[in-house]
Structures are given as structure tokens and as C-alpha cells.
Amino acid sequence: MSKNNSFLNRLFMVLVFVFLYAPIFLLIIFSFNAGKSNVVWQGFSLEWYGKLLNNRLIMQSVYTTLLVSLLATVIATIAGTFAAIGFFAMRRKVREPLLTVNNIPMMNADIVTGVSLCLLFVAFFNCWGSFAAWFNSLGLFRLPTRLTMGFGTLLIAHITFNIPYVILSVGPKLRQMDKNLVDAAMDLGCTWMQAFWKVILPEIKPGIVSGALTAFTMSIDDFVISYFTAGSSASTLAMTIYGMTKKRVSPEINAISTLLFVTVLILLAIINIREARQERLRQTRLS
Amino acid sequence: MKNKLSRLTIPYVIWMALFVVAPIIMVVIYAFSSADGGFTLSNFAKMGTYAVVFTRSFKLALIATAICLLIGYPVSYIMSKEGPRFQRIAMVLIMLPMWMNFLLRTYSWMSILENNGLLNQLFQKIGLIALYNNVFGTDLQFFRMINTQGAVVLGMVYNYLPFMILPIYSVIVKLDNSLIEAARDLGANSVNVFRRVILPLSLPGVLSGITMVFVPSVSTFAISKMLGGGTELLLGDLIEQQFLGGAYNPQLGAAISLVMMIIVVVCMWVMNRFGEGEEQAVMM
Incomplete structure (x- = not known):
């Protein structure tokens, strides 16, 4: 396909990604909330991570x-x-x-x-x-x-x-x-x-x-x-x-979501970096 | 060698017979039996009372599928025009939410859409609610967003959008560039190139995207319960109630499942037929 994307197209992509990620980032932000609320920010704390580990x-x-x-x-x-x-x-x-x-x-x-x-x-x-x-x-x-x-x-x-x-x-x-x-x-x-x-x-x-x-x-x-x-x-x-x-x-759910998200992110990053590196190796070998 | 290798399927064929075919036979048997085990058609007769649930489910699922297509097609198209690096990262970003269980994501929407949730707070701050009240002469404290059909559709779109993007993207990205160049050389403008070349060739992806969004949407029950507040009963909720909920009646549940399955299969068959015709037309 030809490579020319207008500014509007790129903006549309960005908006879709915001739509996809806003809820996830909210979960992550509120996992560090001091209060029980998922709506009102009451200060930073790691309280829910501690409670999560004790939640059988x-x-x-x-x-x-x-x-x-x-x-x-x-x-x-x-x-x-x-x-x-x-x-x-x-x-x-x-x-x-x-x-x-x-x-x-x-x-x-x-x-x-x-x-x-x-x-x-x-x-x-x-x-x-x-x-x-x-x-x-x-x-x-x-x-x-x-x-x-x-x-x-x-x-x-x-x-x-x-x-x-x-x-x-x-x-x-x-x-x-x-x-x-x-x-x-x-x-x-x-x-x-x-x-x-x-x-x-x-x-x-x-x-x-x-x-x-x-x-x-x-x-x-x-x-x-x-x-x-x-x-x-x-x-x-x-x-x-x-x-x-x-x-x-319970807000521990926010904490576990964050942990899951970070784990997956790291895993996917590793996989993709490895793939990219292998591809580059293959290309250098070919040339 | 061929015959020896084909024996490798035997365990899986047995597995399929036990856990794919037998369960469906169970559903058929249950759908045609009464609570004491005799043959009956009354399960299907009872379904008339739930016609409204059927129409609501199909309506919401169709709307969600249409919105997914309207967002997903342009996204796939735009993505395929970017460089390979961007494409790789974008694909990962689209897949990534799927790795967090969809209930977690739906749960997050609950706190966004609540009456005193984040979105309403934002509207309050920027004065949108006051503006609305001034213009329409109402006295709203908040916009009612959760527990509406709109919220349920939003949940479906949010959760199933990747299922629309992935198949369409994988078809568009493989399109032969020389076809597009040929169309241009032969004098087609970009609208015509899209309408006569790109769109028909990407139709298989579109069809499988529609299937992958429509089927889970029409049968969902967690999304409607979490974002619809249980007021907007969908087919999935109805089935769930018959098996694990208050209205225990697995025979009726099986009958509803069977009817839903048949409707979906017929829809898919008709759509694929239509799709095949299109494809052949393009080939010729």
C-alpha cells in the first residue's frame, strides 16, 4: 500500500487508541489511590497491593x-x-x-x-x-x-x-x-x-x-x-x-489488573524485540 | 506415510466426538424434553414471551457490529499505510487489551459511566451539564449513562473492536500493491480504487470481522449485567438465568440456546454465500 497518511487519519488512530486504553489506565491510576473510591483521587498509596497479597x-x-x-x-x-x-x-x-x-x-x-x-x-x-x-x-x-x-x-x-x-x-x-x-x-x-x-x-x-x-x-x-x-x-x-x-x-481488583497489565506488557515487549532482532539478523545475513 | 500420519488425528476425533458433538446433542435433547424427561415442544412455545429479548439482543448486537465496522475498517486501512515498525507496535497495542480479562475492562467502564462517575464529573467541570440545563431548561445533576442500552452497546464495541480490526487488517495488508497501481494507471481515481479494488478484495476480512463481533455481542451476558444494570435483559442473560440463575429451567435454556445457534448459523451462511458471490465477481 502507498504510504501517505494525512494528519486527520493519524488523529483518528490516536483517538481509537485513547478509547481502547483510557479505561485500562484509569484502573492503573486508581490502583494507587489511598481511598476506596474509583472516582475520587485521595492521594498515593500502595495499600491495595498489600491487601491484594493477603486476599486469599x-x-x-x-x-x-x-x-x-x-x-x-x-x-x-x-x-x-x-x-x-x-x-x-x-x-x-x-x-x-x-x-x-x-x-x-x-x-x-x-x-x-x-x-x-x-x-x-x-x-x-x-x-x-x-x-x-x-x-x-x-x-x-x-x-x-x-x-x-x-x-x-x-x-x-x-x-x-x-x-x-x-x-x-x-x-x-x-x-x-x-x-x-x-x-x-x-x-x-x-x-x-x-x-x-x-x-x-x-x-x-x-x-x-x-x-x-x-x-x-x-x-x-x-x-x-x-x-x-x-x-x-x-x-x-x-x-x-x-x-x-x-x-x-474491592479496589484490590485495580491492583491485580495493574500487575497483569504490566506483566503482559513486559512479555509482549520481550517477544517483539526478539522478533525484530531476528528479522534484522536475517536481513543482514541476506545482504 | 500419508496414511500413518493421518492416524494422528484419531485421539482428537474422539475428543471432538466427546466434547464438541456430544454436548450439542445434549442441548438438542434438552430442548425437546420436559422437566420429567418426556418429549415436548412446549419449550419452543414458551419462547414467544421472550420475543422482545430476542429483538433487543439482535438490535444491540447489530448496532455494535456496525459501529465496530465503521471504526475498525478505517483503522485497519490507515494502519496498513504506515511503516512496518508502526504496524508492529500498533498490532501489539490492539492485542494487548485482550490479555486483560474483558471483565476487568468492563468493570472500569462502570466507574467511568456512573452517575457520579468520571465522565459526569468531567462534564460538570467543563460546564456541559449546566449548559445542557440552560439550553433545554432541565434540572439535571448528571447525565444518565450507565444502565442504558447505549452503555451496553459501548461495552460491546469496546470489548470486541479488536476482533473487527485484526481480520480486516490481515487481509488489507496482504493486498497486492500492483493491483492498485494498475487501477490507477487505468484511470481510476482514489474513490474508485477503493470502491472497485480495495473494498471487494478486503471483503473476506470484513465478513469474518462481522462474525467475530456479532456472535459474542448477541450472546453476551456479563456486559449487559454490568453496564445495563440487569434492566436490559439480553439473550445471554436469559440463558444464564435458566441454568445458574433464579429461574432454573435448563430445558428452556437449551431451547433458547438452540434457537440462537440456528439463527446465527443461518445468518453466517447467508452472509458467506453473499460474500463468495462478491469474490467470484471480482475474480472475473
């Missing part, structure tokens, strides 16, 4: 959020990569309908995904209850008769909605790959395991990385699906905040 409810939910997002990202990235390779090797006739099913969690409204998983889990737990009662009557060993939704179901839900995003970003990389490379490797004596590790994996690595990033973002940002699948024993940060908005939101 919030800290526990931050821990749950990070744990479920990390676990779901790792599992979904591995499973999604293998699935994408499998899809790639399939005949078109088999692949197309399977990919349609794969797209369902991405296309569906979050609430439908959440509700449908919730119904499934409840139905399964009911069946499990009668099965366990029957099994225990055999007297071999005891199974728990009452299962409830909790961290396990939350993790299953997160993995389920993350895998399609991994496949979505790994798939194109596979299609771009020169198929002869794999055949060549195997002609030269690679087993297909070696072909996978030495040829396919390096080729699709950028896709895997961006898929993992997307999956993690989706997990961190999710509220609706977690809300329906976490039951009452596990609570993500979003669920805790939602619970608070019904009463009064």
Missing part, C-alpha cells in the same frame, strides 16, 4: 486462572499440532467434514459452548453416580459416587476451545510446506518419527508458536465458558470479579 480469594483465583490457562495451552498445542498434521495427511473427503466439526467451538457463541458442556458434564456425573453405586456394591474397591464440576471440567472445557485455534494456525504452515521434503527425508532413510522431528516440526514451528499464543490469550480472556463449567469449587479471576460486581468491587 483473589490470589487463589489468579492462581487457578494461570494454572488452567497454562495447562490448557500446553495440552492444546501438542494435541492440536498432531491433529493438524493428521488432517493434513488425510484425503480431502474425510478432512472437510472433520474440519467443519473442528470449527464449531470457534463459530459458536461462547455461552452455547459453555451451556452444552455444562449439560454434558451434569448428565455424565448422573450416570457415573449410578455406575459407581453399582460398582461399589460389587465390593472390589470403592469409587467416589458423587463427582462435581471443578478444576477438571474447567480444564477440559479450555482444552476443547483452544485446540481449534492451534489447528487454525498450524494448518496453513503445513500447506505451505514442501511435501517433497518429507518424502525426501524418508527416502534417505528417516523413519516417519524422525521425519516428523527433523523436517516437519522445524517447518511449522512459527505456526505452533502463534497457535499457542492465541490459545493462551483465549484462555486468559475467557469468562463465559469457565463460568458454566467450573462449578462452585474452582473460580477463575474473571468469575471472582463477576461475583464482586453484584455487591461492591
Whole structure:
């Protein structure tokens, strides 16, 4: 595209960014407020950061959020990569309908995904209850008769909605790959395991990385699906905040928002600086 | 080798059957059953009373999608004309809010829009409220902003704008510059270049942007509860109430979910059909 942006265009961009960031900066500013208010500035203090560390409810939910997002990202990235390779090797006739099913969690409204998983889990737990009662009557060993939704179901839900995003970003990389490379490797004596590790994996690595990033973002940002699948024993940060908005939101939320924002900012800065440096290296090598 | 590799999908196919297909079958079963488990259509018959919620949800979601498109398209277009450094930073800045949970961002809007919130204080300070009172002869202490439909739309636009910008940008930035030059050489002015070349070629991005904004908007329930104050009941709120709220009735909730899902799928299908036609027209 040609490079000429008028002053008005730039101003418009700036306004959009102000719109996007004003609420976030307000949260950050008021996390240092001495008073409880989110509106009136009463002086600088770090009071809420101290209180945050002692707030078990919030800290526990931050821990749950990070744990479920990390676990779901790792599992979904591995499973999604293998699935994408499998899809790639399939005949078109088999692949197309399977990919349609794969797209369902991405296309569906979050609430439908959440509700449908919730119904499934409840139905399964009911069946499990009668099965366990029957099994225990055999007297071999005891199974728990009452299962409830909790961290396990939350993790299953997160993995389920993350895998399609991994496949979505790994798939194109596979299609771009020169198929002869794999055949060549195997002609030269690679087993297909070696072909996978030495040829396919390096080729699709950028896709895997961006898929993992997307999956993690989706997990961190999710509220609706977690809300329906976490039951009452596990609570993500979003669920805790939602619970608070019904009463009064405590200002510790501002503090945790600030900490999250700064962490993400630093992470993204590192990633981008590294990418930029690699690009520059590549360019100097080419020239 | 091909057949061996395709076996890698088997675990995921089983996973999909268990956690993608089976849950949807559960929704269908629930939607057609009564509380004691028999077959019934009464869940769908009951839905007539909620017609107003359906129309309100679709109306607000459509408005939010339109605003997102009106802001998001120019942003993507302007961004694609800047240098690569700027583009990289701008992309990060647009993605960044998504990493903070959307409830945090919505919560921040609550304190901005409140009756004695930051925006009303600002209006007070610059004398906008007094001016308004003078002009219209009213006696307002503040502008009522929170707990209105406008606030709900604002929340949707704010939260889902990145979903509109990202797909449009990724299409526009890949546009072949020689096409635009060719159009110019053949005598098209910039309006025509945009209308006949850039816009049709970026349509796939626009369509996926519309989908990505409309679907979460029409089904949201947290935004409407936080910024709409629970007075502006949306489809999402209705479904949530049937499952976890006071009006416990999962059968009705499943039926509403099913109807919403079908409407959305039909809308998307029609839109994509229309989009494909456009694309082919451009190709020819």
C-alpha cells in the first residue's frame, strides 16, 4: 500500500487508541489511590497491593486462572499440532467434514459452548453416580459416587476451545510446506518419527508458536465458558470479579489488573524485540 | 506415510466426538424434553414471551457490529499505510487489551459511566451539564449513562473492536500493491480504487470481522449485567438465568440456546454465500 497518511487519519488512530486504553489506565491510576473510591483521587498509596497479597480469594483465583490457562495451552498445542498434521495427511473427503466439526467451538457463541458442556458434564456425573453405586456394591474397591464440576471440567472445557485455534494456525504452515521434503527425508532413510522431528516440526514451528499464543490469550480472556463449567469449587479471576460486581468491587481488583497489565506488557515487549532482532539478523545475513 | 500420519488425528476425533458433538446433542435433547424427561415442544412455545429479548439482543448486537465496522475498517486501512515498525507496535497495542480479562475492562467502564462517575464529573467541570440545563431548561445533576442500552452497546464495541480490526487488517495488508497501481494507471481515481479494488478484495476480512463481533455481542451476558444494570435483559442473560440463575429451567435454556445457534448459523451462511458471490465477481 502507498504510504501517505494525512494528519486527520493519524488523529483518528490516536483517538481509537485513547478509547481502547483510557479505561485500562484509569484502573492503573486508581490502583494507587489511598481511598476506596474509583472516582475520587485521595492521594498515593500502595495499600491495595498489600491487601491484594493477603486476599486469599483473589490470589487463589489468579492462581487457578494461570494454572488452567497454562495447562490448557500446553495440552492444546501438542494435541492440536498432531491433529493438524493428521488432517493434513488425510484425503480431502474425510478432512472437510472433520474440519467443519473442528470449527464449531470457534463459530459458536461462547455461552452455547459453555451451556452444552455444562449439560454434558451434569448428565455424565448422573450416570457415573449410578455406575459407581453399582460398582461399589460389587465390593472390589470403592469409587467416589458423587463427582462435581471443578478444576477438571474447567480444564477440559479450555482444552476443547483452544485446540481449534492451534489447528487454525498450524494448518496453513503445513500447506505451505514442501511435501517433497518429507518424502525426501524418508527416502534417505528417516523413519516417519524422525521425519516428523527433523523436517516437519522445524517447518511449522512459527505456526505452533502463534497457535499457542492465541490459545493462551483465549484462555486468559475467557469468562463465559469457565463460568458454566467450573462449578462452585474452582473460580477463575474473571468469575471472582463477576461475583464482586453484584455487591461492591474491592479496589484490590485495580491492583491485580495493574500487575497483569504490566506483566503482559513486559512479555509482549520481550517477544517483539526478539522478533525484530531476528528479522534484522536475517536481513543482514541476506545482504 | 500419508496414511500413518493421518492416524494422528484419531485421539482428537474422539475428543471432538466427546466434547464438541456430544454436548450439542445434549442441548438438542434438552430442548425437546420436559422437566420429567418426556418429549415436548412446549419449550419452543414458551419462547414467544421472550420475543422482545430476542429483538433487543439482535438490535444491540447489530448496532455494535456496525459501529465496530465503521471504526475498525478505517483503522485497519490507515494502519496498513504506515511503516512496518508502526504496524508492529500498533498490532501489539490492539492485542494487548485482550490479555486483560474483558471483565476487568468492563468493570472500569462502570466507574467511568456512573452517575457520579468520571465522565459526569468531567462534564460538570467543563460546564456541559449546566449548559445542557440552560439550553433545554432541565434540572439535571448528571447525565444518565450507565444502565442504558447505549452503555451496553459501548461495552460491546469496546470489548470486541479488536476482533473487527485484526481480520480486516490481515487481509488489507496482504493486498497486492500492483493491483492498485494498475487501477490507477487505468484511470481510476482514489474513490474508485477503493470502491472497485480495495473494498471487494478486503471483503473476506470484513465478513469474518462481522462474525467475530456479532456472535459474542448477541450472546453476551456479563456486559449487559454490568453496564445495563440487569434492566436490559439480553439473550445471554436469559440463558444464564435458566441454568445458574433464579429461574432454573435448563430445558428452556437449551431451547433458547438452540434457537440462537440456528439463527446465527443461518445468518453466517447467508452472509458467506453473499460474500463468495462478491469474490467470484471480482475474480472475473
